[in-house]
Amino acid sequence: MCKVICTATCKGGDGKTTSTVNISAYISKRKKVCVVDLDPQHSLTTHFGVRQSELKACKTIYDIFFYLIDHDDIDDEELSELVHSCVIHTSEVDLIPSTTKLARLVKLLPSATNCEHLLEYALSFIKEEYEYIFLDSHSGFDLFCHNALACADSVLIPVEANIFGCEGLGEVLPIINGLKKRMNPHLSIEGILFTKYRARTKNNQSFRELVYRDFGNIHIFAPIIPERTSVSEAPSFGMSIHEYAPNSDAAAAYAEVAEEVMSHA
Ligand SMILES: Nc1ncnc2c1ncn2[C@@H]1O[C@H](COP(=O)(O)OP(=O)(O)O)[C@@H](O)[C@H]1O
Numbered sequence: 180m181c182k183v184i185c186t187a188t189c190k191g192g193d194g195k196t197t198s199t200v201n202i203s204a205y206i207s208k209r210k211k212v213c214v215v216d217l218d219p220q221h222s223l224t225t226h227f228g229v230r231q232s233e234l235k236a237c238k239t240i241y242d243i244f245f246y247l248i249d250h251d252d253i254d255d256e257e258l259s260e261l262v263h264s265c266v267i268h269t270s271e272v273d274l275i276p277s278t279t280k281l282a283r284l285v286k287l288l289p290s291a292t293n294c295e296h297l298l299e300y301a302l303s304f305i306k307e308e309y310e311y312i313f314l315d316s317h318s319g320f321d322l323f324c325h326n327a328l329a330c331a332d333s334v335l336i337p338v339e340a341n342i343f344g345c346e347g348l349g350e351v352l353p354i355i356n357g358l359k360k361r362m363n364p365h366l367s368i369e370g371i372l373f374t375k376y377r378a379r380t381k382n383n384q385s386f387r388e389l390v391y392r393d394f395g396n397i398h399i400f401a402p403i404i405p406e407r408t409s410v411s412e413a414p415s416f417g418m419s420i421h422e423y424a425p426n427s428d429a430a431a432a433y434a435e436v437a438e439e440v441m442s443h444a
Pocket residue numbers: 188190191192193194195196197198222318374375376404405406407408410411412429
């Protein structure tokens with residue numbers, strides 16, 4: 180059985196991509212994992228060490244969406260072959276990469292039949308081959324993110340313990356609830372994860388308490404991801420924190436979160 184997990188927040192910079200990379204990379208040591216980059220800014224692709232120049236002759240998530248937008252009568256065999264041809268085997272995970280080209284589909288996507296469920300259909304051809312599929316999209320609930328939420332089993336919400344993070348959390352939950360009702364009734368919340376945390380600052384502490392007070396009915400991961408230079412440096416080397424700084428406290432925190440994710444049904 181495959182579990183599909185996506186990240187979502189209203190604003191950028193909360194640690195969606197970083198968390199997707201570091202949780203999926205840890206889990207991939209023991210499980211079959213695929214990650215899908217749904218962001219035209221392609222940070223996930225870059226973080227796993229795949230450069231845009233390498234992708235010029237490769238099929239990417241753009242080609243999958245384009246095929247589905249462009250074909251009314253889908254040839255399942257052809258689509259399955261296309262989806263498989265997009266998968267890159269990196270040293271850590273299998274990756275369906277993204278490029279800036281994906282942005283060209285923003286205007287075309289709404290005109291496709293069943294436009295919020297295209298990814299769901301595409302992933303059905305590889306789902307049996309993986310135990311976990313992680314989906315990372317751009318901030319702000321664009322249609323690619325809707326596609327992710329339409330086929331995810333759960334959504335993980337990274338949050339910074341500050342005023343913007345708390346405001347964002349207040350906005351993100353009603354949106355997820357609405358999309359759950361309309362598109363994917365079995366979507367659950369994997370949990371809220373504090374990222375980029377500065378334990379010594381009063382501000383971070385008090386906003387963390389506020390989140391526990393206001394959102395205590397939702398699962399909040401006990402491990403907290405500290406703000407560390409090693410976490411922000413790791414993408415430059417195309418590595419997760421588990422490869423770049425395996426003995427760091429940030430790697431340990433992400434490992435704990437990943438263990439917890441694996442313990443969830
Ligand atoms: N724990 C952390 N410590 C230091 N920098 C971090 C940490 N988590 C994320 N970052 C940095 O913050 C920025 C935004 O993170 P990112 O994961 O790209 O956010 P999002 O995908 O939500 O836009 C990136 O430059 C990333 O390297």
